[in-house]
Amino acid sequence: MVIKINFLSLFLCLIFLFSLSLAKTPTRPRAFLLPVTKDASTKQYVTTIDQRTPLVPIKLTIDLGQRFLWVDCEKGYVSSSYKPVPCGSIPCKRSFSGACVESCIGPPSPGCNNNTCSHIPYNPFIRTSTGGELAQDVVSLQSTDGSNPRKYLSTTNGVVFDCAPHSLLQGLAKGVKGILGLGNGYVGFPTQLANAFSIPRKFAICLTSSTTSRGAIFFGDSPYVFLPAGIDFSKRLVYTPLLKNPVSTSGSYFEGEPSTDYFIGVTSIKIHSIAVPINTTLLNITKDGKGGTKISTVEPYTKLETSIYNALTKAFVSALLNVPTVKPVAPFQVCYNKTSLGSNQVGPGVPPIELVLRNKNATTYTSWFIWGANSMVAVNNDVVCFGFVDGGVEFEPTTSIVIGTHQIEDNLLQFDIANKRLGFTSSLLFDEITCANFNFTTKA
Numbered sequence: 343m344v345i346k347i348n349f350l351s352l353f354l355c356l357i358f359l360f361s362l363s364l365a366k367t368p369t370r371p372r373a374f375l376l377p378v379t380k381d382a383s384t385k386q387y388v389t390t391i392d393q394r395t396p397l398v399p400i401k402l403t404i405d406l407g408q409r410f411l412w413v414d415c416e417k418g419y420v421s422s423s424y425k426p427v428p429c430g431s432i433p434c435k436r437s438f439s440g441a442c443v444e445s446c447i448g449p450p451s452p453g454c455n456n457n458t459c460s461h462i463p464y465n466p467f468i469r470t471s472t473g474g475e476l477a478q479d480v481v482s483l484q485s486t487d488g489s490n491p492r493k494y495l496s497t498t499n500g501v502v503f504d505c506a507p508h509s510l511l512q513g514l515a516k517g518v519k520g521i522l523g524l525g526n527g528y529v530g531f532p533t534q535l536a537n538a539f540s541i542p543r544k545f546a547i548c549l550t551s552s553t554t555s556r557g558a559i560f561f562g563d564s565p566y567v568f569l570p571a572g573i574d575f576s577k578r579l580v581y582t583p584l585l586k587n588p589v590s591t592s593g594s595y596f597e598g599e600p601s602t603d604y605f606i607g608v609t610s611i612k613i614h615s616i617a618v619p620i621n622t623t624l625l626n627i628t629k630d631g632k633g634g635t636k637i638s639t640v641e642p643y644t645k646l647e648t649s650i651y652n653a654l655t656k657a658f659v660s661a662l663l664n665v666p667t668v669k670p671v672a673p674f675q676v677c678y679n680k681t682s683l684g685s686n687q688v689g690p691g692v693p694p695i696e697l698v699l700r701n702k703n704a705t706t707y708t709s710w711f712i713w714g715a716n717s718m719v720a721v722n723n724d725v726v727c728f729g730f731v732d733g734g735v736e737f738e739p740t741t742s743i744v745i746g747t748h749q750i751e752d753n754l755l756q757f758d759i760a761n762k763r764l765g766f767t768s769s770l771l772f773d774e775i776t777c778a779n780f781n782f783t784t785k786a
């Protein structure tokens with residue numbers, strides 16, 4: 343009994359100390375911000391984070407579904423705060439690593455340490471992976487109130503990433519030193535930030551279609567306010583569940599790892615409210631991880647399994663029956679003279695593609711409309727093409743629909759990992775806003 347009372351008073355005392363220390367620190371940020379640009383020559387989406395001690399800006403290509411952040415540790419990695427992740431540790435286990443480097447030949451250096459957890463960084467642009475040690479280092483980010491970046495920077499030493507050889511940078515945009523994996527898993531950057539900074543496990547992306555302006559990624563909880571009207575798009579989100587795929591859909595993985603890609607439940611595709619006749623079995627995720635619909639930032643155009651591609655293209659062409667097609671421009675198969683389609687606020691004047699999505703409540707559905715600006719691609723001044731591509735035969739065994747970047751530009755997407763749901767806005771162009779309308783002027 344006496345012991346119990348002592349414990350209780352100790353506990354109260356700790357609470358008291360804790361609240362005192364909280365009162366002294368400035369308000370802890372609830373959200374962080376990264377600017378994103380579209381690289382003109384590769385069409386990759388690129389951002390910069392500050393990493394290491396002393397901090398260095400590191401340019402990275404964004405891969406929405408990749409399991410973790412990986413960087414080139416072979417050339418120019420200098421940091422006094424670099425820490426290898428030991429074999430058997432919690433981050434190692436939770437990363438689904440199946441390898442341990444007991445002894446690295448050569449002097450100890452970032453990427454070469456004994457008894458270190460090893461993983462497989464993957465470059466989706468050259469479809470190549472290597473082995474590399476898992477490590478932790480300092481990351482510093484700019485906080486946001488959802489309207490502007492804040493002056494206040496936050497730094498943590500706890501962000502897990504993987505080390506890659508210099509050769510894995512092939513095919514990445516100029517100056518890029520690795521890939522920022524925003525995947526849905528423990529070692530994914532959003533979950534690492536959430537754990538390091540005690541912010542909610544959610545993030546939102548707004549990608550620009552232009553290569554000369556910046557879009558934004560928000561981590562944590564904040565409004566998403568865009569100029570000029572100051573509309574907060576967090577209030578406009580419509581939700582659909584994020585689905586689990588039990589088997590990794592990465593180009594390389596250890597057995598037993600679930601997919602870190604973001605899957606959603608497309609149940610049908612409609613044009614003018616009429617369902618396109620497709621084999622709906624392909625829309626479900628099978629026990630061995632095949633089929634279904636995921637979102638990607640490494641595919642420039644939505645990739646469809648061949649039979650879905652053919653059916654959708656046919657339905658689209660018949661919906662535009664009176665409009666003549668012109669000679670197609672690869673990789674597209676259906677193109678039109680821009681003048682003959684006309685245009686409206688949300689791009690070329692074509693019927694929207696309606697993705698009918700599952701709700702948490704299995705008896706109701708939510709629709710994501712893909713309007714002209716997102717369905718059509720201008721291949722030159724005169725010609726616009728139906729911006730979907732055939733996934734081909736070799737593609738058939740994996741994901742049936744991979745929604746690419748052209749289809750999500752100037753839309754705001756929120757990946758709410760904690761609540762297992764995707765929030766989306768459809769085209770911001772309805773409000774005469776693009777993802778470049780975030781105010782990047784720093785506020786105190």
Ligand SMILES: *[C@@H]1O[C@H](CO)[C@@H](O)[C@H](O)[C@H]1NC(C)=O
Pocket residue numbers: 444445446447448449450451454455456
């Ligand atoms: C790993 O351990 C071996 C054996 O103790 C040692 O020779 C080697 O230098 C160590 N390597 C590193 C990178 O620490």
Ligand SMILES: *[C@@H]1O[C@H](CO)[C@@H](O)[C@H](O)[C@H]1NC(C)=O
Pocket residue numbers: 621622623624
């Ligand atoms: C639909 O797709 C599944 C999976 O590929 C296949 O087994 C089935 O035969 C297809 N059904 C039809 C009617 O084509």
Ligand SMILES: *[C@@H]1O[C@H](CO)[C@@H](O)[C@H](O)[C@H]1NC(C)=O
Pocket residue numbers: 622623626
């Ligand atoms: C797909 O999955 C849903 C939900 O689990 C189920 O209701 C539906 O019958 C499945 N469709 C097909 C074609 O297997």
Ligand SMILES: *[C@@H]1O[C@H](CO)[C@@H](O)[C@H](O)[C@H]1NC(C)=O
Pocket residue numbers: 668679680681682724725
């Ligand atoms: C598109 O239409 C315009 C106006 O009718 C015409 O001047 C132009 O040559 C056409 N371009 C192509 C590629 O058909």
Ligand SMILES: *[C@@H]1O[C@H](CO)[C@@H](O)[C@H](O)[C@H]1NC(C)=O
Pocket residue numbers: 703704705706
């Ligand atoms: C689903 O939602 C509809 C409308 O919001 C409601 O009428 C229905 O009872 C719900 N069904 C379930 C199973 O929750």
Ligand SMILES: *[C@@H]1O[C@H](CO)[C@@H](O)[C@H](O)[C@H]1NC(C)=O
Pocket residue numbers: 490569781782783784785
């Ligand atoms: C952007 O934000 C800054 C800082 O709050 C503000 O001074 C400026 O007026 C804003 N720009 C526009 C165009 O509203």
